[in-house]
Amino acid sequence: MDFRLTDDQRALKQGVRDLFEGRFGREALRAAVDRADGRRGADAPERADGKATAGGREGADGRRGEGARVLDRELWRELGAAGFFALRLPEAEGGVGQGLPEAVLAFEEAGRVLLPGPLIATHLAAGFVAGAAAGEVVVTSADGPLVEWLEEADVVRGDVTGAEPLVPVDPLTPLHRLPATDGRPPGGGAFRAARTPDGLLTSLFTAAEQLGSAARTCESAVQHARTREQFGRPIGAFQAVQHLCAGMLARVEVARAAVYAASVTADPVDIAAARLLADEAAVRGARDCLQVHGGIGFTWESDVHLHLKRAWTRTHRAGGATRSEEESADDLVAGTA
Amino acid sequence: MDLTYTPEEEEFRARLRTWLAGVLPELPPKPSPRDWPARRAYDLGWQRMLYDAGYAGLHWPVDAGGRGATPTQHLIYLEETEKAGAPYVGANFVGLLHAGPTIASEGSAGQRARWLPPVLRGEEVWCQGFSEPDAGSDLAALRTRAWRDGDDYVVSGSKIWTSHAEVADWCELLVRTDPAARKHRGITWLAMPMDAPGITVRPLRTLAGSTEFAEVFLDEVRVPVANRVGAENDGWRVTMVTLSYERGTAFVGEVVACRRVLSEVAREARKNGRWDDAVLRRRLGRLNAEFRALWRLTQWNVSEAQSAGGVPGAGGSVFKLRYSHARQELYDAAAEVLGPESLDLGREWTLDRLSSLSYTIAAGTSQIQRNIVAERILGLPRGR
Numbered sequence: 242m243d244f245r246l247t248d249d250q251r252a253l254k255q256g257v258r259d260l261f262e263g264r265f266g267r268e269a270l271r272a273a274v275d276r277a278d279g280r281r282g283a284d285a286p287e288r289a290d291g292k293a294t295a296g297g298r299e300g301a302d303g304r305r306g307e308g309a310r311v312l313d314r315e316l317w318r319e320l321g322a323a324g325f326f327a328l329r330l331p332e333a334e335g336g337v338g339q340g341l342p343e344a345v346l347a348f349e350e351a352g353r354v355l356l357p358g359p360l361i362a363t364h365l366a367a368g369f370v371a372g373a374a375a376g377e378v379v380v381t382s383a384d385g386p387l388v389e390w391l392e393e394a395d396v397v398r399g400d401v402t403g404a405e406p407l408v409p410v411d412p413l414t415p416l417h418r419l420p421a422t423d424g425r426p427p428g429g430g431a432f433r434a435a436r437t438p439d440g441l442l443t444s445l446f447t448a449a450e451q452l453g454s455a456a457r458t459c460e461s462a463v464q465h466a467r468t469r470e471q472f473g474r475p476i477g478a479f480q481a482v483q484h485l486c487a488g489m490l491a492r493v494e495v496a497r498a499a500v501y502a503a504s505v506t507a508d509p510v511d512i513a514a515a516r517l518l519a520d521e522a523a524v525r526g527a528r529d530c531l532q533v534h535g536g537i538g539f540t541w542e543s544d545v546h547l548h549l550k551r552a553w554t555r556t557h558r559a560g561g562a563t564r565s566e567e568e569s570a571d572d573l574v575a576g577t578a
Numbered sequence: 579m580d581l582t583y584t585p586e587e588e589e590f591r592a593r594l595r596t597w598l599a600g601v602l603p604e605l606p607p608k609p610s611p612r613d614w615p616a617r618r619a620y621d622l623g624w625q626r627m628l629y630d631a632g633y634a635g636l637h638w639p640v641d642a643g644g645r646g647a648t649p650t651q652h653l654i655y656l657e658e659t660e661k662a663g664a665p666y667v668g669a670n671f672v673g674l675l676h677a678g679p680t681i682a683s684e685g686s687a688g689q690r691a692r693w694l695p696p697v698l699r700g701e702e703v704w705c706q707g708f709s710e711p712d713a714g715s716d717l718a719a720l721r722t723r724a725w726r727d728g729d730d731y732v733v734s735g736s737k738i739w740t741s742h743a744e745v746a747d748w749c750e751l752l753v754r755t756d757p758a759a760r761k762h763r764g765i766t767w768l769a770m771p772m773d774a775p776g777i778t779v780r781p782l783r784t785l786a787g788s789t790e791f792a793e794v795f796l797d798e799v800r801v802p803v804a805n806r807v808g809a810e811n812d813g814w815r816v817t818m819v820t821l822s823y824e825r826g827t828a829f830v831g832e833v834v835a836c837r838r839v840l841s842e843v844a845r846e847a848r849k850n851g852r853w854d855d856a857v858l859r860r861r862l863g864r865l866n867a868e869f870r871a872l873w874r875l876t877q878w879n880v881s882e883a884q885s886a887g888g889v890p891g892a893g894g895s896v897f898k899l900r901y902s903h904a905r906q907e908l909y910d911a912a913a914e915v916l917g918p919e920s921l922d923l924g925r926e927w928t929l930d931r932l933s934s935l936s937y938t939i940a941a942g943t944s945q946i947q948r949n950i951v952a953e954r955i956l957g958l959p960r961g962r
């Protein structure tokens with residue numbers, strides 16, 4: 242047993258980080274936010290009429306002008322060219338031939354820089370939907386009460402009949418809500434039915450993104466605490482601030498162990514645990530990061546709110562915390578804990 | 579990232595399992611937790627069985643009489659013994675996990691030969707004389723004095739929270755040998771025989787009603803200079819060796835134990851109908867996730883330790899911080915499942931719930947662990 246990353250895995254993680262930071266660094270992030278913010282301002286009054294098209298929509302119908310679009314198609318193609326979507330496809334099928342642990346490391350890095358777009362759905366579609374692997378086609382899916390990026394996707398997997406747009410809290414994740422089915426909100430209620438393989442992977446990759454975001458907000462808080470001075474010394478010398486930061490790191494490290502282990506075992510209970518720990522690390526990490534930043538953290542200019550809003554958004558994917566908790570509880574009485 | 583075990587490790591696990599299945603039914607009944615002499619005899623008896631079977635000091639270096647097992651083998655050992663319900667390390671804790679590894683690492687050849695074999699063979703019990711009434715979390719503030727008189731140190735002062743002091747043969751004792759030096763300097767590590775004249779042991783009753791620890795009063799106790807481990811005034815460094823072991827692998831078995839208890843709590847909830855309470859059920863589910871993650875973190879830390887030559891790293895502080903709180907939450911949840919029954923001191927979980935309150939205090943409080951994480955891992959400026 243050697244749980245640590247192999248040299249190849251470390252190199253892959255660093256390579257993906259370099260790619261993302263070079264191609265979607267802070268300026269690109271803020272430019273995308275500005276684009277989305279401008280579009281929201283222009284659209285907001287008309288949004289209530291919600292005219293999303295029904296399931297299985299393919300092609301470019303209903304697109305607005307390129308200027309109004311938030312998803313960077315050029316970036317999407319670059320991700321495709323770098324092998325992000327085809328990471329787990331066998332080499333014989335034109336993929337990179339990597340495994341689940343490597344994909345989890347890549348999604349962790351995506352979460353770190355808040356890379357926008359239906360990354361997981363497109364990754365899962367590689368090999369099934371033509372053009373997805375290469376980043377030529379944007380794929381989203383309906384796996385719960387919400388659909389991300391419905392209007393900008395070329396292909397939608399799942400039934401999105403009656404989808405209505407909402408004004409998304411995260412400027413870089415457009416959302417549609419789906420109508421409730423048989424009296425229950427989608428994704429709620431009973432959990433006895435096992436998850437589909439795609440549902441499991443969506444949950445695992447979401448956990449990986451949350452982990453990346455949590456690690457980033459922890460670093461950001463620590464960096465700020467080291468340099469920001471109050472009362473004549475860096476605020477990081479105050480125990481109250483130190484303890485916030487220590488709590489953040491502890492959550493990151495426990496989540497990291499859980500997420501990496503789940504990527505190795507692909508066990509549904511491990512994935513449920515990873516998801517719970519990573520959701521907590523990302524949401525509470527962003528809130529504590531905001532607290533450490535003080536008033537600055539409450540401004541639009543600070544990136545902290547983008548991490549918090551994305552973390553909140555991710556917690557609703559593929560069944561929320563309730564479902565993971567129930568699955569984890571089931572495991573206790575199944576006697577396999 | 580590899581979580582599979584090698585064929586050699588699996589063979590080690592299988593052999594250990596077979597041995598445990600053979601010997602555990604033969605064990606005498608567990609003594610009452612309040613009967614210390616009986617507990618000492620029981621724990622030493624178990625240690626002797628481990629010694630005879632070749633499992634004593636598994637993770638100690640071979641030249642210290644150990645088996646030189648890798649951290650992974652030690653992990654397997656702790657996992658399997660806990661799963662099989664084998665006795666806890668008990669009264670041998672300080673000897674096997676603190677004093678022993680410290681002497682193995684810092685002691686002279688003569689000291690190793692004198693003190694290590696009796697620990698491994700289950701003949702001598704050690705206790706830990708670190709904390710004092712005014713030096714608990716701020717350990718370096720300790721004031722128990724020792725001065726040279728010929729071939730002896732003469733020691734006066736008092737220690738507190740000393741587990742097993744009533745039945746210990748030896749005490750790993752920290753004393754101040756240079757009161758003028760800055761507080762981390764001027765401390766010396768001594769092995770004090772507990773039958774020396776001038777030692778008074780007064781048991782302390784804990785909130786759980788038991789006498790887990792004692793106060794130890796030292797009135798001009800003579801300890802031979804030959805019993806000093808490391809150089810005079812170098813005791814702080816020697817101590818850090820000890821503490822890093824405490825924070826590294828010392829809790830592995832306990833995570834396994836908590837996972838077992840959590841399953842029992844869930845089964846109890848199914849039996850008494852509390853399982854139908856969705857809020858409680860989901861709380862147990864979350865605890866399951868937490869303990870699974872802590873187990874993975876243990877495997878992670880063991881992998882890190884293995885690559886660093888077996889020395890546990892600072893990650894132990896992160897682990898201890900999360901674990902001690904999770905353990906308290908576990909017994910709070912157990913109390914919720916038991917309902918009014920949780921007020922019955924006759925229930926094992928009630929006593930365990932009370933005992934768990936010490937976890938965020940002992941071996942460095944949660945607040946101290948957060949300071950360590952903030953300053954030593956995250957590199958934040960030193961606080962005051």
